[in-house]
Amino acid sequence: MSESSGLSCARRHKAAPACPWTDPMAAPVILIYVEDPGAANMVLGLCDALRRQGAQPRLVAGGTATAYLQAHGETSETIPPGSSPGPFLEETAALVVGTAEDPDTPAFALIAEARRRGIPTIGLIDGPANAAHRFRGRSDAPLTHLTDWLLVTDEAVRAAYMALGVEAGRIRVAGNPAFDRLRERGDAFAAKGRAALRREVFPDLADDGPLILFLTELSDGLDPAQFRRGPDYSLHGRGGADGRTEIVLEELLDAAAHVAPAAHVALRLHPKTPANLYAAYDGEIAAVSAGGSAHAALYAADLVVGLTTSLLAEAAVLGASVLSILPRKREAQWLSGGENGPVPHVTTRDALRDALAQALADPAGFKAQRSGIFPRLGAAGRIARALAAVATGETPPPDGTLPYSPPVLETARLMLEPFPEDLLTDTYVAWLNDPDVVRFSEQRHRTHTLASCRDFIASFAGTPNGLWAIRDKTREHCHIGNISTEVDPRAGTGDIRILIGDRAAWGTGLGAEAWIAVMAHLFDDLGLERVTAGTLAGNTGMLKIMEKSGMRETHCRPGPTPVDGRVMDMIYACRRARDWSSTQ
Incomplete structure (x- = not known):
């Protein structure tokens, strides 16, 4: 059961202003x-940020992070050898x-001192x-130095x-800031x-x-x-190397x-690569890239190859053809x-040769086979x-x-x-059976009951989709309607649907206020790439909501059934993450 007004397609989370701490002295110090x-x-x-x-x-x-940050325009402090972590944590509200x-x-010393304080x-x-080793230190327990919270790049x-x-x-x-x-x-x-970029980089x-650009990693x-x-190992090289x-x-x-005997194989060196580590292959390596940013070299290559370095995913985001060569299956994780x-x-070896041939002969087809989850x-x-x-x-x-649990969202007038x-x-069910409320919705063709509505609500469990009740704070938190999302994490998309059943709320702008709050959640918290919606051409109220929220029409097609005997087009609209500002 799709709940919408002509739209086809117990935590509290407020839309934060740009600077929630107006007093600089009260602003929390975050040590990174x-x-x-x-x-x-x-x-x-x-x-x-x-x-x-x-x-x-x-x-x-x-x-090596010091030089890396400097090369990317970031200024950082250093911890002198043998110094105590205590002074670095003075006045600190959180340690990252x-x-x-x-x-x-x-x-690890910083984490221990932060715990003590x-x-x-x-x-x-x-x-x-x-x-299992990132928080282990010198102990046998993998979570010895585990932090209170973990912020990670992806579901894996x-x-x-x-x-x-x-x-x-x-x-x-x-997510990973590098992808943006x-x-x-x-x-x-x-x-x-x-x-042109290839001539510039090489x-x-x-x-x-x-x-073919090979991304080296350290064999330790x-x-x-x-x-x-x-x-x-299912790959063995030429027999003389163990790394x-x-x-x-x-x-x-x-x-x-x-x-591909005409191909040139170049190396992109890991920042910690010792000098002359790959000297034995000098006669077979056409060029070497090292230092600074790797991104120009990634884009310049016809195929980027490596093992498990994160640069492979970065190359994929840039639009390059990428391939991971693993000496054993379990490293895919x-x-x-x-x-x-x-x-x-x-x-x-056979799979490598087949993939290499296809990637060089048909790059578009090769990339189309593996889209993965949208970053x-x-x-x-x-x-x-x-x-x-x-x-x-x-x-x-x-x-x-x-398991996804939608947060409580608040705006100036709504919760x-x-x-x-x-x-x-019964009031909620009556909205769905009111011809005026569902005039532009396909729900007008059904008779709704408490049981059918209960089934609809239950359908959100175990999914990435959200369903919110919209309450008007200016009217003692009166329930005025519902808003829901249908999210596709793999494609990075979310479709919003809304129903304003309380006639007193019509024409007040509350629908757009709720819509923008949910859009902010989809972009800011879930990191989706685009938000979509659709409505019939006669639904001027819904068209205004889409316009107010910055959505732009993408296409239209004939509507599914006539409204009041009149055939109407379905209007589809979209807003992309790159056009979104989380501070609005």
Whole structure:
């Protein structure tokens, strides 16, 4: 049963102003510590987003993150060797740490001191690999240094930590801020063109064949044995190397020589790559890219290949053809987005050669085979809002993952609450049976009962969809209608539907107010790429709501049935995340 007025298609969450703390002295100080590039990538732009929330960010970096942040225009402090964590936590309202490969990272001392002082802690996790080692330190327990909250990039990371015993309620899927920046860079790269960018990034590389860019990784880490040849390997390279990256590189070089002898294989070096690590392959490597941003090199390549680096997902967001080559099947869970994410993978020599041939011969067809779940947009703002909530003792907004529980949403005049059982009344059913209320809805062809409405409400359980009762705060929280969403997480879309049954609320703008509040939840909390809606051409009230909320018509088609004997078109509209401002 679709509940709409001509529309086809017990937490409280207020739309926050840009600076909720008007007194700078009262603004919470949020300390952020990172030391690896992956973690540093998640905090690019975060300080500005926190300032827009009225918080005072303090960014501290160590290891390779310091140079990485500097290269991306971020200024950070450092922790002097041997210094106590105490002074860094003075006046701090919340501690944020990015995980690192160092079992003795200063992050663990900061977490311990924050616990002692009662300061809430948040961990930023950029990928699912090595979940059991990121908070282990020198202990045998994987969650020894676990933070109070985890903000993760995708559902695969969430699942990895839940498998270790972390409660789902302590995890929020926030997305990766890198993906938002990549979309902007991708537009600039597209304007320049792949061929021109290739000449710019690889000026000494001949343009007489396709370019395959291999993303190197280190063959060690938090658990070095995980990165060396093992009995479960299905790829073996040329037999002389034991490191997983070297084995995969040898397989790629041999496959390229076999199926695409005219192709050029170039390397993009990991920031921690030791000098001359790949010197043995100099005669087979056409070019090397190192330092600075990797994105231009990713876009310039005809095919980007790697193991489990997050750069593969970033390349996919840029629109490049990507392929993960894994020496064993179980490493697929380490990929960004997991085994069913946006990065296709192969684990055998034959599969590698087949994929390589197809990717170079038919890039569009190759990419179309693996779209994956759409990455969440607006991650920096989402992370900032979650941190600001934790810093003030509140719970971060829900992220839409199952089991999804819609939050209470508030506006100046309305409260939208997850539909409660006590509002399933004869009055509600009467709305749906009122010809004027459902004049432009296909619901006018049905007779509704308490039982049919109860079934409709129950249909939302276990889904990513939401149903809210709309209450008018100016009229003693009177129930004036309902609003619902139908969300497709894989496509990154959400369709909004609304019914205003209380005639006293017609023409007051309350429908648009509720609509925009739900739209904000879909964009800001769930990170959807676009919000859609549809209505019949004669439904001027609904058309005004779509216009007020910034939606633009995308297409129309003949309506399903005549209204009052008159055939009407269905008007469909959409608003995209890139046109949305979370501060409105």
